[in-house]
Amino acid sequence: MKQTTSDIVRVRFAPSPTGGLHIGGARTALLNYLFARRAGGKLFLRIEDTDVERALAGAVEALQADLDWLGIRFDDWSDGETLHSQQNLLRQSQRQTRYAQIAAELQSRSATYKCWCPPERLTLLRQNAAQKNLPPRYDKHCLRLTQCEIDEFTALGRPYVVRLKMLDKPVVIDDLFKETVAFAGRNLDDPILIRSDGAATSILAGVVDDHDMGITHILRGEEWLPSTPYQKFIFEALAWPTPCWGHLSMLLDESGRKLSKRIGNATVEEIRVAGVLPQALCRYIAGLGRGNLKPDAGWTLESLAQDFDAEAYRSGEIIYAHTALLGENQRFIQRLSDRELWDSLASQLIERYPEMRARSDERQVAAIHLGREGAKTTRQIIDNLSCIIERPNLATVDFSLQTRATFVIAAYIDELKNNNSGWDKDVAKRFLENVAVRTGLKGAALFTSLRLTLTGQPHGPKLTDIIGFLGREECLERAKKAIIFLKG
Numbered sequence: 059m060k061q062t063t064s065d066i067v068r069v070r071f072a073p074s075p076t077g078g079l080h081i082g083g084a085r086t087a088l089l090n091y092l093f094a095r096r097a098g099g100k101l102f103l104r105i106e107d108t109d110v111e112r113a114l115a116g117a118v119e120a121l122q123a124d125l126d127w128l129g130i131r132f133d134d135w136s137d138g139e140t141l142h143s144q145q146n147l148l149r150q151s152q153r154q155t156r157y158a159q160i161a162a163e164l165q166s167r168s169a170t171y172k173c174w175c176p177p178e179r180l181t182l183l184r185q186n187a188a189q190k191n192l193p194p195r196y197d198k199h200c201l202r203l204t205q206c207e208i209d210e211f212t213a214l215g216r217p218y219v220v221r222l223k224m225l226d227k228p229v230v231i232d233d234l235f236k237e238t239v240a241f242a243g244r245n246l247d248d249p250i251l252i253r254s255d256g257a258a259t260s261i262l263a264g265v266v267d268d269h270d271m272g273i274t275h276i277l278r279g280e281e282w283l284p285s286t287p288y289q290k291f292i293f294e295a296l297a298w299p300t301p302c303w304g305h306l307s308m309l310l311d312e313s314g315r316k317l318s319k320r321i322g323n324a325t326v327e328e329i330r331v332a333g334v335l336p337q338a339l340c341r342y343i344a345g346l347g348r349g350n351l352k353p354d355a356g357w358t359l360e361s362l363a364q365d366f367d368a369e370a371y372r373s374g375e376i377i378y379a380h381t382a383l384l385g386e387n388q389r390f391i392q393r394l395s396d397r398e399l400w401d402s403l404a405s406q407l408i409e410r411y412p413e414m415r416a417r418s419d420e421r422q423v424a425a426i427h428l429g430r431e432g433a434k435t436t437r438q439i440i441d442n443l444s445c446i447i448e449r450p451n452l453a454t455v456d457f458s459l460q461t462r463a464t465f466v467i468a469a470y471i472d473e474l475k476n477n478n479s480g481w482d483k484d485v486a487k488r489f490l491e492n493v494a495v496r497t498g499l500k501g502a503a504l505f506t507s508l509r510l511t512l513t514g515q516p517h518g519p520k521l522t523d524i525i526g527f528l529g530r531e532e533c534l535e536r537a538k539k540a541i542i543f544l545k546g
């Protein structure tokens with residue numbers, strides 16, 4: 059594998075394939091992306107699938123689809139070309155030979171040792187520690203075995219794991235987001251690097267990959283901070299240059315608890331289905347944990363990258379609030395023209411309302427105009443249109459307060475039948491004015507009857523917009539049905 063010698067920034071996003079992207083993972087991926095873009099560096103995707111029991115079928119594809127939807131693109135780790143395809147992701151499960159090679163190297167440098175302790179002994183150690191309220195720690199028993207014992211275990215072929223031989227001295231991490239983090243020697247364990255089945259654990263695999271991929275900065279969630287002293291130790295034991303670490307504070311939900319998948323709206327998939335646009339989600343999560351972005355800034359990944367400042371991300375509590383995300387989404391929707399919204403919603407709208415396909419381009423865009431008012435999500439835009447595009451179910455419409463409804467609708471039908479001039483919003487408006495004159499009614503007495511007739515709803519977008527969108531034939535059809543219903 060080619061090793062980089064340049065000092066260009068190289069970062070990676072390294073998810074485990076346990077399902078689609080969680081909001082915390084999306085944030086880690088995005089900040090890595092912005093960091094790389096800002097620095098003119100590279101971003102790689104690595105799938106940490108050594109823990110095969112947890113790897114879910116289809117999870118890698120789900121992760122990639124979510125990342126793609128967010129607009130996060132990865133570079134090809136082997137030759138530096140920008141690609142977004144299967145070839146550009148590195149899977150740990152395919153690299154066990156390389157990990158074994160490095161494990162042997164560590165052994166030859168006396169940085170590791172074999173541990174033959176049976177599971178029962180380790181369980182006992184854990185229980186003892188728990189009783190004394192101490193963190194579980196391996197007691198280095200196997201480091202004190204005699205050569206005779208080692209020879210015997212080896213001859214017997216007893217299963218063993220390989221542990222890192224940590225020295226009893228503090229490890230200090232100069233963290234990008236947290237400043238200095240110090241780990242006292244007495245709190246450090248001798249973690250397992252190679253399991254009894256010969257597979258590398260994520261601690262070792264991560265170091266080997268980060269080195270081989272030439273990673274310069276490791277930006278990841280703070281839940282990985284506990285493995286950092288060990289990883290740093292391995293880098294040093296191998297005399298490899300150490301990368302710079304930055305641990306991002308965990309996201310909390312609005313009640314201050316760790317954000318979990320169970321609360322809902324915590325995965326990219328759920329947020330997408332709820333009708334949030336990727337730009338709004340990216341802007342919101344890029345803004346978490348740093349000062350507010352200027353109202354006009356950061357509506358594209360490019361401008362978020364320009365504005366990116368790693369130092370602006372402080373550590374500490376960070377609340378992810380779905381309502382705030384929806385507010386961001388609403389602001390983003392408001393910035394888009396009817397046509398831009400149509401372009402991003404066309405396929406969903408046609409799926410929900412197949413009749414939209416046959417509409418003229420102008421009518422399609424007009425539909426967006428009708429549906430968008432007050433919408434916080436694209437889903438609301440789509441839902442708002444149901445009462446306009448689909449004919450009302452008259453049986454559920456309450457005409458009881460509209461005592462003159464039949465009279466109004468009949469006058470409207472007359473107007474529609476007798477007037478054959480072209481059809482646009484202005485004509486639609488003139489028809490309404492004519493109906494007002496004919497019936498001598500105005501305001502709610504007139505408009506609510508027509509609204510109920512055409513949409514089944516007492517409120518909604520401007521009536522002339524609705525009528526203009528529906529067209530003469532459809533208005534006539536709905537009005538006739540309403541008369542039949544009211545007379546029946």
Ligand code: GLU
Pocket residue numbers: 071072073074106264277278279282
């Ligand atoms: N594989 C870890 C995860 O699932 C990330 C570890 C790392 O970034 O070093 O989030």
Ligand code: ZN
Pocket residue numbers: 172173174175198199200201
């Ligand atoms: Zn042991």
